[in-house]
Amino acid sequence: MSESVAEVLRAEGLVKTHHGEGAPAHAVRGVDLRVTGGEFVAITGPSGAGKSTLLHLLGGLQRPDAGSLWLDGERTDGYSEARWAVERRKRIGIVFQFFNLVSDLSVADNVELPALLAGVAPRKARAGREELLTELGLEGKERSMPGELSGGEQQRVALARALVNHPPLLLADEPAGSLDSKGTREVMRLLSRFHRRGQTILLVTHDARLASAADRVISFFDGRIADDAELDGGTPPRRAGTSGVLELRD
């Protein structure tokens, strides 16, 4: 790894155990992870493997029982709740499976709100919102309420909201988990497009099709990283790979 590439995220020895009814659930059991600027990383694994908990730890939505986390080289262990809220406006954008839009705000207000909260001038927030909504094919939907939109459209609004402050890191937790296959393809296309422009993305998904848009795939099992693979997308071995799976036999 070249030293000139900035480390956007680093985790060491992250542990999280959920204490609910019954036996304690060891959701994250010692995770080390580095993500550098411009990477697109997917974390896949079966449901219940702890991958969403991991994403929540990385976004400061939950605190680890042990281990440390660095954002842009800065240790976050002492961060307060309020500090994390600020980070999630400026340095980390997050999209969720169920969009989590504010239901009684218009599309435009949902997208502008994080910019205004971050202290961006109203005129600039508006310009940023207009640009993103156009980019995401949502022109003419500014005045709609989230409930009037399809799932795919709501997720695009959520993506605009997550990116309006140009955060160095985008976290996506099953962003296509409640979408149909058309919506899934759309999310995949958009994530790839933002990635090509240099956006660092960390995606949690159980959907291998979505994960294959990333250039690095981490397999997560039972709270631990089982494999961490760069996808080269190079030419497949002969008689296998793409031409093998596409061949129609007589």
Place this chain on the structure above:
Amino acid sequence: MRLPLLALLARGPAHGYELKQDLEQLLGSAYPQPNVGQIYVTLGRLEKSGLIEGEAIEQSSRPNKKVYHLTDAGREALRVWYEETADEPRVRDEFFMKLALAPKTGLADRIALINRQRRQYLNTMRQLSKLAAAEDRDNRVSHLLIEGAMLHLQADLDWLERCQEELEELEELR
């Protein structure tokens, strides 16, 4: 290749190169195209078995070309083809054998086997996504083909995940 060629000829007579072009247009760039030689060989075999008949057409400046049409037997073979359902896809049996036999050989770690296989599937999945992105949006047939391949691969990946879950559970019990 035999039956798809018969199916193309059900619409009307055509020569070998036309059939190749029809196939390419229908299936798009995603489908590995048969070479024209392969098509001529298959047409020769179909003619020998009486499913099609060729008629040489004289061309002034070039060698004769052969235009083929479906015979009654060919039409019947096609009808039978459409009556039958296709076979189910098979589990990746070679990988499964490796996995099942690994503990007996002491030569391979099963988790490592699964990880390596998963990497290959994921790389193929990535190539398929790229193919889909590059393919003409309006070629619905081609997109369905790619999507079908992706869904099969997804099922294989889900199954690898199941294998791994099972193995990890066994390790915990040990």
